[in-house]
Amino acid sequence: MRSRGRRGRVIGDSRAAIRFLGAILWLAAHPALAAPNEAPLALRCAEFAGAVLPPELIALPTAGAQIESAAMIGATAPGNQQGGEYCRITGRIKGLTPTTPDIRFDLNLPRRWNGRALQIGGGGYNGVVVSGTGVMPFSPNRAPLAQGYATFGDDSGHVGDSSLAVFGLVDEAVVNFGYAHLKKTHDAVLALIARAYGRPPQRMYFAGGSTGGREGYTVMQRYPDDYDGVIANSPALNFSGVRLLGVKLGRAEYAAPGGFIPPLLLEHVYQRTLAVCDRLDGAADGIVSDVAACREHEAEIIESLRCAGRAPSHDDCLTDAQLSTLLVMRDGLSLPYKLAWDVTGYSGYNIFQGAHLTGMLGLGHQPERLPMPTFFANGYLFAQGDGYLRYFVARDASFDSLRFDPQHPGKYRAQLIALSQTIGAMNTDLTRYIERGGKLITLHGLADEVISPNQTIAYYDALVDRFGSDQVNGFMRLYMVPGFQHGSGAFIPSVDLLSALDNWVTHGASPETLTAVDIAAATNGRSRPLCRYPLFPRYSGKGNLNLASSFVCAEP
Template sequence: MRRRGFRIPAFRAFAAGQPTRSARHALRCALWAALALLACGHAYAQRTPALPLHCADLAGVVIPPAVIGLPTGGALVQTATMIPATATGNQNGDYCRITGVIRPQTAGTPDIRFELNLPSRWNGRALQFGGGGYNGVVVTGTGPVPFSPDRAPLARGYATFGDDSGHIGDSSEASFGLLDEAVTNFGYAHLKKAHDTALALILRGYGRAPQYMYFAGGSTGGREGYTVIQRYPDDYDGVIANAPALNFSGVRLLGVEVGQDEYRVPGGFVPPHLLERVYARVLAACDALDGVADGLVSDVEACRAKEPEIIGSLRCSLQDPVNTQNCLTPPQLATLEKLRDGLRLPYPLAWNVETYHGYNVFQGTRFTSGLGLAHSPQRLPQLEFIANGYLFAQGDAYVKYFVTHDPTFDSSNFDVEHPGRYQQRLVTLSTTIGAMNPDIARYLSHGGKLITLQGLADEVISPNQTIAYYNSLIARYGEPRVDSFMRLYMVPGYQHGNGVFIPSVDLLGALDDWVARGVAPETLVMTDLTEASNGRTRPLCRYPGFARYVGKGNVNRASSFVCATSSLTSP
């Protein structure tokens, strides 16, 4: 097993202009050790102890700005407490819980609050957790990786850490968008600042750097995972980035347009019972295309071929324009088709991105969830996620606070395609908050690995946007090279945290096997956590594969399925 250390061959490789992966790691550790020595005044000659060194003594430690790779006012450890394995509710064993703040440069900008956990039985690895929504809450790092059925990483010996991205509020609170440094922190800077602060403290606690540094997150945390690959490729050995909000500006602007179709266009609102009718009609047409009627639309491409037929069966008859209770009128169809078609801009955002790929509206996505479309036929004075719809409410907040800096601005009148004086602001924001840069050459040369999982029925982050970015990597680097570092898994029936199939699979174990032992993940087995079908298993197939029933055997067991691909062309 590879170990990091201060080996002369590493420096020889750099001097010769041939920085191998191990050389990069060795030099990185040497530099960090030197910085940490200066910052903490501690000798690191001894080997890793059984427990973090002097946990309580870490309280009050100051990390100078020079140790952090982006401009800050330095960091301060506020508390350092040893949590015993016997503590009530603790399932993570003995660990040192460290909390602190990273100071901003601009007056009035909130601190970045962070938490770091140093287990007494350290496995030599560190894991940074991503956040969700607009963040605003400290990610403690004491829980499991999303979709993982096993113990939390901390209980498995990982040093774990997370932060709040530099502001306080729940995941829907966007008012921090009025503060430029807070926006930069949310977009990318908090990731580097928290990473460097945590690494300095890990060095102080254990006397050596982690052998492997990982990142794991979903949604906003998924975007953050791709962000660290694109911006800080030498800092990470492996990343789990699920349902990533890669095109953050795109999804917000699409939400604005969908809201306009629902609330500005007469008759554009689609009530919940009609959304359920769309879903039921899709299941009737597409559920059995994978060989079994199990409530899952697995062969999305074959279902897409049936879309004209599905829409035709839902469209209101011209001969009976009055009876519209169980059919879709032209304005209602236009709303759903906007969701399906996505965003098309006449100007480019960062990295020449002009589109946000639409959703699988007619391929099994259920928009009646709490994160779906509006559930109230009137626009309320204050937008609410359930009443007005998640996409519209989030888009409205984005326009108010991030784009126009006017909390009273009415986004229903915002011209997304012709934003006038706000166009440059949109471009700037898409650079700051977004992970659409296809240039990941440094992460590839560094040997980093990436696993992404997402639901094909995701109603918040379009699975087709994730697939499109994946395909752009293949177009840029070729399929063999992308296969050498990335795995993309798409889950039928899974939405954005809910759905008719909620997968449970040990992605962290798969990532660690790939990074540390060179065992690349292929088909995995996932267990369904949905209450109605809890315990059934399916193969988790690499995209573009999906699970097809073999025609015999228990339909609730993965062994009765094989990974297949549709004969139809991807979107």
């Protein structure tokens, strides 16, 4: 028999009902936590400290969860910028084996609850607990917690900064990072929320970017009954693909003679692209908005950059070897074998359409490859790909990634395929999520230098091929942002996606063209329309270039 969940929704998995019964039995066995629901939140908050949640409350296998701390944070407490009291709970979810790191999580319960919960994703390789207390990235409004959302996040099941991949040596930790931490944390937190407020959330949302964007697509694909809406920005959907491309790029930079490109030359590439393409949208504003029109000039741009008989200089032309490095990134990766969900490669980047490769997340700044590559010295994509090969694929810290050919992985092929199933969100079967009425908003920068915007577009196109444009339009909004990189760029959008998502889910008000305010330091305050893909903002020919009202959303 199917049970009814939040808002009377039908939950098809009978295991949900079993877990709900388990929660009731757990509360019955803990009289302190079964106090009347009318008790003040402060009293209920303190009761959680030291509590143990049994494994039965979590759908995936664990050894249960331990609440480490639970305390009310006063409205006037130092560092509390939320505008009100909230209960802060910290805890750990135990792995099945002693060598598996705990999944550490934080949960914030506002005294004035709006009946909604928001799970927040991480970034890179995670490793740091997402506190859930701050403002969402690129959002102009108050923090979700201050708006009344119960917020929570975790560290995905290991400790370390977002560049460290050492946990790849531990099988259960890899599964946790790939997808399991999302479900385990969700289920543990849901029981705590239901106890604290006397009822489960009316709406459960997920929001994240980059790795957190991949996590957003992951929960729709793997746990569609658990979420009403998802914000998944700059999503690392094809996680294995981007890591393998990073290795191929590193080989071009550091294994091929003359392949390294100094930052001054990378800046020259960017400035040449702007000179040709900036005005194609009608506005000289430092943003390449008409990417399709710019792509028609690509051959011209490349030839103007080529040394072609001229003596190579450090800042005005590129050798064939250096151009080959850029073309690796532009062309992406094509594989002669299939990863999970029939993936055969990774889409290339908009190298000659506005991507800026001189920053911390761009290409390398040093001509020699370090024994342990770093983001700044050897480039973000290569450093991350190198770590992925060492710890996830070869499981050998001394492995030399420059000797590895992603197109011919040899004995590592089976491991690559298995990993792409565990860590990746390329499955286009969102049938259940769509049937339940789930909504999705994705924002991605067309100048992203870390996660290819063309991979996100390719996934969107695959959804249209599978479900048809009408059905995709009924549940998804895709906004591709000109000039926006991976958290930086010529245009950094600030827009309230959470309110747009909640209005769509709750009131059926589907978002169309939105207005984004630029928070880049040099151009802070100007605005542009945030156009639904495939439209882009074109200057109308009159009006202030700094105002969104002077632009229209145009067909490419």
